Amino acid sequence: MQGHEKRDSGDLLCAFVYDLESLKEHASNVTHALPDYCQMYYAMKANSEEPILNTIHPYVTGFETASIGEIRKARAVSDDVPIIFGGPGKTDEELREAVLLHVERIHVESLHELRRLMLIAEKLETEITILLRVNISMENDVPEATLQMGGRPTQFGMEEGDLEAAAYILESSRFLRMAGFHLHTVSNQMEAEQHLSLIGRYIDKVEAWMPMYKLDRLILNAGGGIGVNYADLEQQFDWQRFTNGLHQLGQSNQLISSGKLKLNFECGRYLAAFCGTYVTEVIDVKRNHGKTYAIVRGGTQHFRLPVSWKHNHPFEIVERDEWDYSFHRPTAVDAPVTIVGQLCTPKDVFADNIPLSRIRSGDLIMFVLAGAYGWAISHHDFLSHPHPKMVYI
Numbered sequence: 001m002q003g004h005e006k007r008d009s010g011d012l013l014c015a016f017v018y019d020l021e022s023l024k025e026h027a028s029n030v031t032h033a034l035p036d037y038c039q040m041y042y043a044m045k046a047n048s049e050e051p052i053l054n055t056i057h058p059y060v061t062g063f064e065t066a067s068i069g070e071i072r073k074a075r076a077v078s079d080d081v082p083i084i085f086g087g088p089g090k091t092d093e094e095l096r097e098a099v100l101l102h103v104e105r106i107h108v109e110s111l112h113e114l115r116r117l118m119l120i121a122e123k124l125e126t127e128i129t130i131l132l133r134v135n136i137s138m139e140n141d142v143p144e145a146t147l148q149m150g151g152r153p154t155q156f157g158m159e160e161g162d163l164e165a166a167a168y169i170l171e172s173s174r175f176l177r178m179a180g181f182h183l184h185t186v187s188n189q190m191e192a193e194q195h196l197s198l199i200g201r202y203i204d205k206v207e208a209w210m211p212m213y214k215l216d217r218l219i220l221n222a223g224g225g226i227g228v229n230y231a232d233l234e235q236q237f238d239w240q241r242f243t244n245g246l247h248q249l250g251q252s253n254q255l256i257s258s259g260k261l262k263l264n265f266e267c268g269r270y271l272a273a274f275c276g277t278y279v280t281e282v283i284d285v286k287r288n289h290g291k292t293y294a295i296v297r298g299g300t301q302h303f304r305l306p307v308s309w310k311h312n313h314p315f316e317i318v319e320r321d322e323w324d325y326s327f328h329r330p331t332a333v334d335a336p337v338t339i340v341g342q343l344c345t346p347k348d349v350f351a352d353n354i355p356l357s358r359i360r361s362g363d364l365i366m367f368v369l370a371g372a373y374g375w376a377i378s379h380h381d382f383l384s385h386p387h388p389k390m391v392y393i
Contacts, residue, residue, distance in 0.1 A: 299341020
């Protein structure tokens with residue numbers, strides 16, 4: 001960073017930087033803390049870049065996918081890594097290829113999907129293991145979280161009232177093997193005790209459904225949902241308290257202690273978020289109608305998470321003293337500053353009205369906790385700006 005020659009706008013810094021050693025350590029700590037009856041799958045939707053997948057692969061049971069593209073990426077990492085395939089809109093082509101690529105199981109989201117999968121299994125004469133995803137009734141008693149995936153009307157899963165019809169369909173299938181249920185109600189939930197309570201309620205639900213499907217043992221996939229606190233970096237989800245509670249649950253619950261229930265998690269954000277940083281250079285600092293803006297290289301077409309979740313994303317400023325021009329350096333001192341990108345939309349905002357002691361054109365901004373749902377969910381080619389560099393340490 002020091003002593004560079006005069007640069008043009010094409011040389012401005014903009015990159016995602018991923019600390020793979022940190023990812024290894026975090027993934028190892030997370031998975032090793034789980035009791036034996038629990039398995040952790042990595043939700044690839046959070047970040048499916050190949051170096052991330054290769055790094056996390058040894059520490060998880062397998063990959064959770066939501067498209068045939070993700071399944072192909074998972075198979076590129078390993079010919080035999082266990083893959084689970086979910087999502088509310090699977091096509092016949094995706095289902096057929098998923099079977100041919102030997103996914104471990106498919107999470108079925110509707111009666112129509114179940115019937116289509118049964119036909120595909122019969123044509124291929126191949127046994128397919130399934131879980132039924134259920135949008136359970138919770139009577140408005142849903143834990144607080146950023147996103148609510150169930151317990152209210154959403155596109156995810158089938159209603160509890162469809163379970164009897166699903167059991168009837170499965171009775172006539174030669175190739176579909178019913179293995180359990182997938183229940184995922186909340187996303188980015190921050191309270192360990194609330195999440196433990198929710199899992200306890202999940203177990204009560206699925207235990208009541210076992211006789212309907214003549215199951216003597218089952219898999220309960222409790223989804224992901226473990227949160228990351230973007231507002232207070234020091235107050236993160238208490239994973240130790242959570243896993244201690246899971247150990248206690250394994251001893252007190254008869255279904256678990258008898259070996260009849262396996263609990264699966266499919267976390268993405270909680271595994272990947274901490275390893276990534278979006279680093280970008282301040283192009284300009286200016287005032288407009290009494291408000292101060294710092295305009296950075298890139299924008300939410302690279303890192304859409306803040307505008308998608310409507311939060312001020314945490315960042316650090318790295319001051320750079322070099323200045324290539326003979327004229328005044330745009331600077332804001334002791335002022336609330338709004339950090340925005342290059343896009344021609346007022347929604348291109350990373351953080352709004354954040355008090356700063358100083359920020360200057362040419363300084364760097366490092367947006368932390370950018371390892372999950374950053375590049376992966378962004379509209380990369382909007383306005384045809386250059387893509388950021390990808391740096392893996």
